[in-house]
Amino acid sequence: MFLTLAWQSLLSRKVTTFLTISALLVSVSLLFAIEHIRLQTQDNFKRTVAGIDLVVAARSSQINVLLSSVFRIGANPNAVSWDTYQAVSNKEKVLWSIPISLGDSYQGYPVVGTNLDYFKHYQFGKQQALSLESGRVFASPSEAVIGANVARSLDLKVGQSIIISHGGGKVSFSHHEHHPVLISGILVATGTPVDKSVHVPLIAIEQMHKPTAPTSLGSSFTKPEVIETSESDDEDVKDAHEEHDEHEKHHQTSVELPEIAPDTFDLIGKPTQISAFMIKAESPFAILTLQRDLNRYESEAISAIMPQVALAELWQTIGAVETVMQLIAFLVLCASLIGLATMLLASMHERRHEISVLRAIGASPWFIATLIQAEAMLISTLALIGAYIAVTLAIMTLGGWLLEEYGVYVSANIYSTSILLKALIVMALTFVVAIIPAFSAYRNAKYLFK
Amino acid sequence: MSTAITIDNLNFAYPKNRQVQRSKAARNVILNIPSWQLDMGKTAFLHGPSGCGKSTLLNLLSGTLSLSVNAANHGEIRVLDKSINAMSNANKDAFRAKELGVVFQQLNLIGYLSVADNIKLSNRFSSGSSEFNMDKLEQVLTNLNLSMSIVNYKANQLSVGQQQRVAIARALFHSPKLLIVDEPTSALDAQSTAKFMQLLLSNTQQLGASLLFVSHDMRLATDFDKCVGLPEINKASLNCELSQEGDS
Numbered sequence: 001m002f003l004t005l006a007w008q009s010l011l012s013r014k015v016t017t018f019l020t021i022s023a024l025l026v027s028v029s030l031l032f033a034i035e036h037i038r039l040q041t042q043d044n045f046k047r048t049v050a051g052i053d054l055v056v057a058a059r060s061s062q063i064n065v066l067l068s069s070v071f072r073i074g075a076n077p078n079a080v081s082w083d084t085y086q087a088v089s090n091k092e093k094v095l096w097s098i099p100i101s102l103g104d105s106y107q108g109y110p111v112v113g114t115n116l117d118y119f120k121h122y123q124f125g126k127q128q129a130l131s132l133e134s135g136r137v138f139a140s141p142s143e144a145v146i147g148a149n150v151a152r153s154l155d156l157k158v159g160q161s162i163i164i165s166h167g168g169g170k171v172s173f174s175h176h177e178h179h180p181v182l183i184s185g186i187l188v189a190t191g192t193p194v195d196k197s198v199h200v201p202l203i204a205i206e207q208m209h210k211p212t213a214p215t216s217l218g219s220s221f222t223k224p225e226v227i228e229t230s231e232s233d234d235e236d237v238k239d240a241h242e243e244h245d246e247h248e249k250h251h252q253t254s255v256e257l258p259e260i261a262p263d264t265f266d267l268i269g270k271p272t273q274i275s276a277f278m279i280k281a282e283s284p285f286a287i288l289t290l291q292r293d294l295n296r297y298e299s300e301a302i303s304a305i306m307p308q309v310a311l312a313e314l315w316q317t318i319g320a321v322e323t324v325m326q327l328i329a330f331l332v333l334c335a336s337l338i339g340l341a342t343m344l345l346a347s348m349h350e351r352r353h354e355i356s357v358l359r360a361i362g363a364s365p366w367f368i369a370t371l372i373q374a375e376a377m378l379i380s381t382l383a384l385i386g387a388y389i390a391v392t393l394a395i396m397t398l399g400g401w402l403l404e405e406y407g408v409y410v411s412a413n414i415y416s417t418s419i420l421l422k423a424l425i426v427m428a429l430t431f432v433v434a435i436i437p438a439f440s441a442y443r444n445a446k447y448l449f450k
Numbered sequence: 451m452s453t454a455i456t457i458d459n460l461n462f463a464y465p466k467n468r469q470v471q472r473s474k475a476a477r478n479v480i481l482n483i484p485s486w487q488l489d490m491g492k493t494a495f496l497h498g499p500s501g502c503g504k505s506t507l508l509n510l511l512s513g514t515l516s517l518s519v520n521a522a523n524h525g526e527i528r529v530l531d532k533s534i535n536a537m538s539n540a541n542k543d544a545f546r547a548k549e550l551g552v553v554f555q556q557l558n559l560i561g562y563l564s565v566a567d568n569i570k571l572s573n574r575f576s577s578g579s580s581e582f583n584m585d586k587l588e589q590v591l592t593n594l595n596l597s598m599s600i601v602n603y604k605a606n607q608l609s610v611g612q613q614q615r616v617a618i619a620r621a622l623f624h625s626p627k628l629l630i631v632d633e634p635t636s637a638l639d640a641q642s643t644a645k646f647m648q649l650l651l652s653n654t655q656q657l658g659a660s661l662l663f664v665s666h667d668m669r670l671a672t673d674f675d676k677c678v679g680l681p682e683i684n685k686a687s688l689n690c691e692l693s694q695e696g697d698s
Contacts, residue, residue: 001574004567005560012562353557359514360554361620362547362575364540448514 006374009354013347017379020343023336024383025390031329031422032391036414038322042315044408045071048192049307051123053287056080056088056294057276062305063314069100069276070307071193072110075168079273084300091293093286094279096121101205102275104176105168109150111198113205115268119145121280124192134158135185138201139260141267144181145199148189149403158183159255164198164208176208184257191409203269279304333426337433340379344372344437348444355445365445369438376434377427384423388414452531454628454660455488455511460525461686462503462510462517479522480506482686488676490530490627493654493661495671498680504664507680508632510534511662512552513542530627547575551621551629551659556637558617561606568605569620576624590619593656594649611642618650628660635670643670 010017049070057065058078068076089097098121101113112118119130119137135158138145146156156162161182166174181200189195281287287306294304355368395402395412402410462481480503488494498504509515510527517523517535527534530549537545546552559568570582588598594615605613614634621629631650635643651673654661663674671677 001571001580005563005571008562008567354560356554357558357560359543360512360546360552360558361572362543364543 002371002374003378006371006378009371010375010378016343016347020336020340021379021383021386023339024333024380025386027329027332027336028383028387028423028426029390029394031326031333031426032387032414032419033394034325034329035418035422036391036395036416037408037410038325039416039418040410041408044191045311045314046308047125047190048194049311050125051121051127051280052278052307053281053284054279054291054294054304055276055307055310056085056279056302056304059301059303062303062310063317065276065303065305066307066310066314069102070278072102072112072197075102076275079275080277080302081273081300082271084297084302085274085277088279088294088297089277091290093282093290095282096280098122098278099202099271099274100276100278101202101271103168104164104166104205104208106150106162106164106198107154108168109147109154109196109198110168110193111144111164111200111205113200113202113271113274115202118199122194122278124190124194128190130190130194131188133186133188135183135257138184138199138267139262140258140265141201141203141207141269142179142181143184143201144204145185145187146183147187147195147197147199149195150198151183151186153400156183156186158186159257161255162198164200166208179204179208182255182257195403195409201265201267201269202271202274203265203267206269206271333429337429340376340430341433341436344376344434345440348437348440351441352444352448355441356448359445359448363445365442368445369442372438372441373431373434376430376437380427380430384426452490453487453528454490454492454530455486455662456526456528456531457483457486458526458528459484460510460517460527461523462506462525463522479686481510481684483507483525483683484685486678486683488660488662491658491660492675493651493663493673494676494678495674496662496664496678496680497666497668497671498684499666502680503684503686504680505632508630508662508664512550512630513537513546516542547572548624549627551618551624551626553614553617553621553629553631553634555633556610556614559605559613559620562604564602564604565608565616566601568616569623572620573623576626587619587623590623591616593653594619595645610637611646614638614646615649618653622653622657622659625657626659628662629654630662630664632664633666635665635667647673 049066052070055065055069057069057076058080060068060076060078064074064076067073085097085099088094096117098117099114100118102110104111104113116137122130124130132145133148133151135145144162150156159182161180163180164176166176181204187194279290281290291304291306294302358368358371359365391414392412395410395414399410399412402408460481460483461479463479496504496507506515510517511529511534513529513534516539517525517527529545532545534542534545559565560571563571566587569587570580573582574580587601591598591601596612596615596619600608600612600616605616608616614637617634618631621631634650635646638646647670650663651661661674663670665671
């Protein structure tokens with residue numbers, strides 16, 4: 001009965017109630033969205049580096065090494081020599097190592113030159129290994145394994161061939177047209193940068209950048225049928241590559257994936273340098289000594305970083321920005337809560353008669369004050385539910401775009417203890433702010449007949 | 451014999467801090483009633499010009515206004531043989547909900563609630579439980595010439611005449627021993643007024659409740675057991691024409 005009364009009272013002032021709920025809904029949505037994206041970003045980053053003990057790259061700051069090699073954000077212009085990689089990966093304490101060669105891209109997606117150890121050893125999240133959604137891992141120098149996200153957003157299938165561009169960015173003017181690659185496999189989505197990467201054998205990177213004629217490469221390393229499709233594609237591309245990107249994708253005819261026995265081709269070649277490599281130490285205890293050894297490596301200036309430590313430093317840097325964002329969201333929330341109190345306070349005059357009726361039938365001034373509190377709580381509860389739904393819907397709609405643009409996988413399930421805590425804070429603040437109109441109602445009720 | 455209302459040596463002036471905003475005249479004592487009573491089961495018609503303290507008296511009787519005893523305020527008010535000024539505020543609210551039925555000039559109902567919800571809410575306060583007897587509601591409404599078809603209407607969808615009858619229905623629903631009614635016909639036309647008065651008196655009698663009816667319209671006084679002018683019993687009413695405060 002009590003809630004019915006509060007609810008009916010709000011319904012009798014539909015427009016002001018609606019506007020107040022809307023204002024609160026917007027600010028709570030902001031609060032929820034910022035909190036959720038913050039948590040999800042942290043989670044994403046942690047997922048990505050979960051299985052890696054050390055990342056080694058040319059000497060640079062640990063954040064730079066982490067971002068450029070693992071997250072493929074920005075670039076480390078310096079490289080590590082192949083000899084160093086070989087030497088380090090043969091160390092006793094190293095369980096496995098994965099070389100990474102970066103710098104090229106396909107339609108804005110980074111191309112990662114690596115070896116088969118990548119698919120064998122790389123782990124994300126809670127020790128989950130990479131797995132293939134379709135196709136198989138690359139087995140020849142002109143094959144590529146693409147991340148789930150690349151496949152989905154560019155509508156690529158196993159058997160299609162693609163032309164990799166030189167350098168990063170969506171618009172590139174230099175393409176490795178002489179070395180098309182065939183998509184041999186598509187990885188299952190991981191929620192890490194792997195999803196938006198194109199993986200090719202190290203040798204492919206080497207070949208692409210060699211100033212040699214395409215024919216000689218084709219005959220020496222790739223199967224004839226693969227070359228055929230590639231050449232026909234090449235012609236399309238030469239006409240007007242930029243404009244026809246969309247068409248090209250649909251015109252590409254998939255070919256049967258050639259059966260290639262393992263070890264048929266050399267997938268590594270003779271690289272002189274790579275961008276970085278990831279290491280799993282033999283035991284957790286070995287990580288620190290290994291890191292110290294590598295940071296003192298004599299023949300080359302390299303940095304070995306612990307991704308988790310680098311992440312912590314990154315959060316410290318980003319932390320200030322997060323705090324500012326949260327503060328803004330909090331202030332916006334305060335503004336709308338004050339609006340809520342104002343609305344209830346302003347309604348007090350027109351409700352004098354309602355209050356006198358309630359008093360006449362035996363309601364105490366406390367009852368009236370509690371009624372006002374209940375109305376405030378109802379408004380906030382509705383705004384919280386609305387914001388929860390709004391943010392969920394927004395993420396369901398924009399989640400793909402976020403993944404696309406920023407490589408951040410944001411779950412549409414926004415429930416977390418942190419969000420729950422935020423909701424409780426909103427309710428508590430509502431209670432505090434509504435004390436003002438509730439007190440006014442109390443006084444009104446008490447002295448109404450004087 | 452027990453009485454519905456006993457007023458003994460009552461002296462009332464509004465508290466000082468509230469007087470600041472009032473006119474000079476109103477700062478004087480509003481009520482000074484040496485003695486007055488209404489017997490149980492009887493009906494009384496109380497009349498008097500505006501500003502005589504009619505509403506003040508009603509608010510004191512129903513407990514919405516406190517008689518805080520001090521130099522200016524003293525005396526005793528007994529309603530249904532209980533001393534009102536000895537009760538705590540919470541007890542006054544409970545007493546009003548349970549034992550009294552109060553009806554104002556107009557706007558007696560909560561406009562955004564349905565007729566049924568208005569009466570249910572009142573019943574909630576008087577009985578303390580959410581149990582509600584729909585048959586009883588029908589009975590009470592029928593007695594007041596109201597059909598059950600209006601129970602789901604919002605109170606503000608009804609005509610003023612209907613609203614006042616629903617207000618009586620609400621006040622009678624919990625079978626109060628005393629009904630306090632303040633100029634309920636002021637917004638009604640002559641025909642509705644006559645009908646309303648007849649229904650009010652017959653229902654009160656049927657219930658055996660006492661009735662204190664306040665109006666300045668002497669034509670309505672005919673069927674009451676007792677008819678009294680407030681200036682006759684209130685010694686403080688000499689300057690009542692000067693003040694409009696405290697009334698209405």
